[in-house]
Amino acid sequence: MPPEPFFAGPGLDRADSLRADPDRIRGLAQSGDARELVWENGLPAIGDSGKLQWCPASDPALFLGIDSAGVPSFTALQPEIAGGPAVFSLLGMLDSEDAPLFATALSLARWHLRHRFCANCGSETQIVRGGWSRRCPACSAEHFPRVDPVVIMLAEHDGKLLLGRQHHYPPRRYSALAGFLEVGETIEASVARELREEAGIEVTDVTYVASQPWPFPSSLMVGCTARSLSGELKVDYGELEDARWFTREQVASALGGAIDAAFQAPPPHAIARTLLERWLAS
Ligand SMILES: [Zn+2]
Numbered sequence: 298m299p300p301e302p303f304f305a306g307p308g309l310d311r312a313d314s315l316r317a318d319p320d321r322i323r324g325l326a327q328s329g330d331a332r333e334l335v336w337e338n339g340l341p342a343i344g345d346s347g348k349l350q351w352c353p354a355s356d357p358a359l360f361l362g363i364d365s366a367g368v369p370s371f372t373a374l375q376p377e378i379a380g381g382p383a384v385f386s387l388l389g390m391l392d393s394e395d396a397p398l399f400a401t402a403l404s405l406a407r408w409h410l411r412h413r414f415c416a417n418c419g420s421e422t423q424i425v426r427g428g429w430s431r432r433c434p435a436c437s438a439e440h441f442p443r444v445d446p447v448v449i450m451l452a453e454h455d456g457k458l459l460l461g462r463q464h465h466y467p468p469r470r471y472s473a474l475a476g477f478l479e480v481g482e483t484i485e486a487s488v489a490r491e492l493r494e495e496a497g498i499e500v501t502d503v504t505y506v507a508s509q510p511w512p513f514p515s516s517l518m519v520g521c522t523a524r525s526l527s528g529e530l531k532v533d534y535g536e537l538e539d540a541r542w543f544t545r546e547q548v549a550s551a552l553g554g555a556i557d558a559a560f561q562a563p564p565p566h567a568i569a570r571t572l573l574e575r576w577l578a579s
Contacts, residue, residue, distance in 0.1 A: 299574035302509035303566040308397030334372040339379030347392035360427030449475035454525040461540035471560040473569040497531025
């Protein structure tokens with residue numbers, strides 16, 4: 298069986314029942330047992346072993362949960378969050394067991410950094426529920442950390458798979474097409490629309506395969522497959538640099554890392570790779 302998506306996994310017990318009790322959360326944060334995530338250059342620090350780094354807690358604001366050994370785990374608010382290519386090279390070093398927690402801490406800390414004011418009335422909001430919500434003292438609106446769903450999909454026709462290149466991809470990289478789900482849309486409708494817009498194909502049999510969080514900044518990648526009714530493409534070159542069909546042999550060769558492969562496969566932390574691995578195994 299191909300591996301699970303990189304950012305999927307249990308992470309840690311989020312202990313939702315504790316979040317409603319601020320005294321309990323504060324008590325945990327100030328207890329000698331609690332640990333606090335170490336950050337470095339605007340990202341959770343990753344040690345030589347690929348594991349996240351921790352220090353004794355100093356009353357941090359955001360409660361991440363309880364780890365498998367029963368240790369309360371926190372992170373402090375961050376004054377800045379890094380972005381750009383440096384982040385993606387860091388992912389190559391990250392241990393997959395710690396990946397869900399990395400994603401949670403990064404998205405949550407960034408959300409607090411970017412959402413300090415009420416979207417309803419503009420007043421400064423207050424952190425509640427151990428950092429899993431912000432409440433407005435002026436209008437009582439409650440705001441929750443956002444999750445932005447993105448559909449990412451492989452279309453199949455005649456035993457071949459459709460993959461595309463975005464303009465910013467590394468040389469020879471091809472990957473699954475993707476796009477944000479819009480309000481009022483189902484996952485199935487969104488997959489069909491994205492493939493129609495970017496590749497000019499009509500699809501049927503949209504099937505969910507797997508999902509994973511993608512903390513840049515707070516997406517949920519919803520991985521699907523679909524069957525194309527035709528092999529004829531009409532690529533939107535504004536969105537994509539190229540899109541084409543690849544055979545099963547070409548996909549196998551790319552995933553195997555062959556130097557003469559028809560394309561360079563997406564990296565292990567991308568759910569596109571999981572989708573390709575699952576398709577090949579099917
Ligand atoms: Zn308000």
